[in-house]
Amino acid sequence: MPLFDTDTDVMTDARLDLLTTGPGAGHGLTEALLPPVDELPVVASRPEEAGRRVRDELLLDGNAQLNLATFTTTWMEPQARQLMAETAQKNLADRAEYRRITAMEERCVRMLARLWHAPHPEQVRGCATTGSSEAALLGGLALKRRWQARRRAKGQDTGRPNIVMGANVQVCWKKFANYFDVEPRYVPMQPGRYHLTDHALTAYCDDRTIGVVAVLGSTFDGSYEPVADICLALDGYRAATGTDIPVHVDGASGALVAPFLDPGLLWDFQLDRIASINTSGHKYGHVFPGLGWALWRDAAALPDDLVFEVDYLGGRSPSFTLNFSRPAAHVVAQYYTFLRYGHEGLRDLALRCRATARALAARIEDLAPYQLITDGSQLPAFAFRLTPGTTGFTVFDVSELMRARGWQLPAYAFPAPCQDIRVLRVVVRAGFTTELARLFLADLTQVTQYLRTRGADAVPSLPEPSAAT
Ligand SMILES: Cc1ncc(COP(=O)(O)O)c(C=O)c1O
Numbered sequence: 001m002p003l004f005d006t007d008t009d010v011m012t013d014a015r016l017d018l019l020t021t022g023p024g025a026g027h028g029l030t031e032a033l034l035p036p037v038d039e040l041p042v043v044a045s046r047p048e049e050a051g052r053r054v055r056d057e058l059l060l061d062g063n064a065q066l067n068l069a070t071f072t073t074t075w076m077e078p079q080a081r082q083l084m085a086e087t088a089q090k091n092l093a094d095r096a097e098y099r100r101i102t103a104m105e106e107r108c109v110r111m112l113a114r115l116w117h118a119p120h121p122e123q124v125r126g127c128a129t130t131g132s133s134e135a136a137l138l139g140g141l142a143l144k145r146r147w148q149a150r151r152r153a154k155g156q157d158t159g160r161p162n163i164v165m166g167a168n169v170q171v172c173w174k175k176f177a178n179y180f181d182v183e184p185r186y187v188p189m190q191p192g193r194y195h196l197t198d199h200a201l202t203a204y205c206d207d208r209t210i211g212v213v214a215v216l217g218s219t220f221d222g223s224y225e226p227v228a229d230i231c232l233a234l235d236g237y238r239a240a241t242g243t244d245i246p247v248h249v250d251g252a253s254g255a256l257v258a259p260f261l262d263p264g265l266l267w268d269f270q271l272d273r274i275a276s277i278n279t280s281g282h283k284y285g286h287v288f289p290g291l292g293w294a295l296w297r298d299a300a301a302l303p304d305d306l307v308f309e310v311d312y313l314g315g316r317s318p319s320f321t322l323n324f325s326r327p328a329a330h331v332v333a334q335y336y337t338f339l340r341y342g343h344e345g346l347r348d349l350a351l352r353c354r355a356t357a358r359a360l361a362a363r364i365e366d367l368a369p370y371q372l373i374t375d376g377s378q379l380p381a382f383a384f385r386l387t388p389g390t391t392g393f394t395v396f397d398v399s400e401l402m403r404a405r406g407w408q409l410p411a412y413a414f415p416a417p418c419q420d421i422r423v424l425r426v427v428v429r430a431g432f433t434t435e436l437a438r439l440f441l442a443d444l445t446q447v448t449q450y451l452r453t454r455g456a457d458a459v460p461s462l463p464e465p466s467a468a469t
Pocket of ligand 1: 291
């Protein structure tokens with residue numbers, strides 16, 4: 001019986017049987033090494049076979065738990081995974097059909113509004129998004145519309161406005177400025193100051209500034225920007241010029257860390273100047289990617305002309321997201337996570353992450369030739385560099401060799417004028433146990449020792465695999 005159709009070169013059922021159930025199932029059939037597929041196959045294959053081909057290829061991807069690069073959740077309880085699997089077919093846009101999920105989304109918004117000390121939680125407007133990026137785009141857009149409305153009301157032009165932020169902002173803010181035609185004004189880093197502060201901030205502001213973005217905690221090194229001081233500087237600017245500039249807090253990670261670990265810190269809706277806040281449910285909200293949240297203090301902070309009433313799917317419901325269809329499972333999982341852990345449990349998870357980050361940072365500080373930029377005492381994340389004057393290898397070599405040990409430890413340069421500062425960054429998330437931290441430290445110690453004696457020449461330089469490989 002032929003194993004391949006002679007016209008199409010596609011496997012026949014006989015061959016499929018051999019592959020999926022025969023003694024060679026998936027291995028040993030070297031004469032038939034299957035090519036990668038980048039063209040739609042002509043005929044169907046069996047689910048077991050297609051599943052195995054996909055799964056086999058995925059084996060070569062990194063192990064999510066050893067990925068110290070990402071802030072996004074890589075560990076969830078089996079009960080939460082189960083709930084996500086049970087609701088995977090549900091569409092968040094289909095609000096008339098899934099009214100309970102809509103109610104859960106609204107309850108999560110209320111919980112966050114209270115957690116972030118909104119003076120009138122019932123007036124807060126908010127929604128689930130695909131992540132902090134979508135939430136940031138919406139937050140920026142609301143600032144732009146409010147600025148335009150204010151200018152129009154005064155008979156002033158509404159030509160290209162600007163937005164002020166630290167050079168350390170995440171790329172979503174660069175996208176916002178680019179996609180929505182707003183001039184990005186970056187307050188540069190300085191040696192020793194790697195995020196936005198009140199220092200020199202108002203020199204970048206004028207009457208075309210739609211808002212200032214304050215980041216709680218910086219993607220580059222996990223540090224919190226001093227949100228209260230930033231607001232104070234803008235209070236002074238208003239007193240001096242009459243121009244009132246609202247603030248959006250990008251709390252992608254920190255807005256679900258600071259409320260539990262730094263209750264005395266002023267950064268949220270307690271500050272009148274804060275118009276809106278975003279966070280990533282898929283970071284320290286402990287939900288798999290992608291889920292974010294965007295909240296506005298009240299209706300005045302979210303102009304009505306950004307909200308669409310949609311009735312295509314039966315019933316009417318407000319929509320103010322960039323996407324339409326998107327998974328509802330993440331909202332279900334967030335509601336579960338909030339119910340399951342509560343304030344106490346979320347505090348406990350964050351506390352453990354911070355304790356691990358601080359302990360690891362302290363050990364790395366003792367390990368020559370490293371120098372800490374941050375120490376894990378704000379976000380449970382920290383950045384460290386090679387002590388200036390270190391020769392023979394770079395942080396990129398360390399990253400490469402750690403990857404060979406299975407760890408993803410990103411290395412990158414800070415933005416100009418601090419581009420000479422090249423760091424490695426560790427993000428500690430739930431699931432990064434003290435046992436893993438110990439193994440990581442042992443590998444980092446060995447890799448560093450190896451590089452100190454052998455130098456960068458010992459680091460193999462391989463090309464990245466291409467899609468067609
Ligand atoms: C400060 C900050 N803002 C925004 C984002 C983008 O978030 P998301 O990946 O949820 O879209 C990140 C991601 O790391 C971040 O650190």
